[in-house]
Amino acid sequence: MRDVRLPRLLVGGLLWAGVSVASAEAPAVSFRADVVPILNAHCVACHLTGQEQGGVALHARAAPANLVGVASEQSPLxxxxxxxxxxxxxxxxxxxxxxxxxxxxxxxxxxxxxDPEQIAVIARWIEQGAHTD
Ligand code: HEC
Incomplete structure (x- = not known):
């Protein structure tokens, strides 16, 4: 019996390892867990109320309504x-x-x-649909 079960466990383990490797390549980005900490650490000091230059409030509660689907002030995008x-x-x-x-x-x-990794996180967040829930 053991020699039948062992290969199955091995195959299962390999499949599982394969799945984790695949998801490590493009992990799902969470707005709250991944994007907000970057904004808090590097942006909010200057973009607090939206009245500052740039006209964009970037704290956690304001950022979605100031970013997603909103026209920029400086460009046609x-x-x-x-x-x-x-x-x-x-x-x-x-x-x-x-x-x-x-x-x-x-x-x-x-x-x-x-850091390039932080820019990559934000790029992936946008690519994955820019969900803010
Ligand atoms: C030291 C202050 C400061 C920091 C820190 C800062 N900004 Fe800005 N931001 C500005 C100023 C001033 C402008 C307008 C002038 C310019 O674009 O150079 C601006 C403009 C912008 C604009 C253009 C808005 C539009 O609609 O055209 C965006 C987007 C932006 N900032 C995002 C960010 C993000 C994201 C971060 C953090 C990664 C950040 N800023 C950090 C001061 C800052």
Missing amino acids: LRVQPGEPGRSYLFHKLNDTHLDVGGEGGPMPMGRSL
Whole structure:
């Protein structure tokens, strides 16, 4: 009996390992768990009420309504076009490609830049539909 069960366990284990490797390549991004901490640490100090330059409030409760499907002030793009980082002005401001898409001003966060991994998290969030629940 044992020699029948053992291979099954092995196969199951390998399948499971395969699934985790696949999901590690494109993990689902959570707005609250992954995006909000980046905004809090690097953006909210300057984008608190939306009355500041740029006109965009980025604290957790305001960010969805200030980003998703909302026209940017500086370019013809929406700040976040769900599913399309390349058509989202937010992504271009982080990536320093905003001038190429008709934008203006400096890259964000002003005076610094995010780690490539943090930019990738935001790009994936947009790509996965920019859900904010
Ligand atoms: C030190 C202050 C400061 C920090 C930190 C900062 N910003 Fe800004 N942001 C500005 C100013 C000032 C402008 C307007 C001038 C410009 O774009 O250079 C602006 C403009 C923007 C715009 C353009 C809005 C539009 O509709 O055109 C976006 C988007 C933006 N910021 C996002 C962010 C994000 C996301 C972060 C964090 C990763 C961030 N900013 C961090 C000061 C800041």
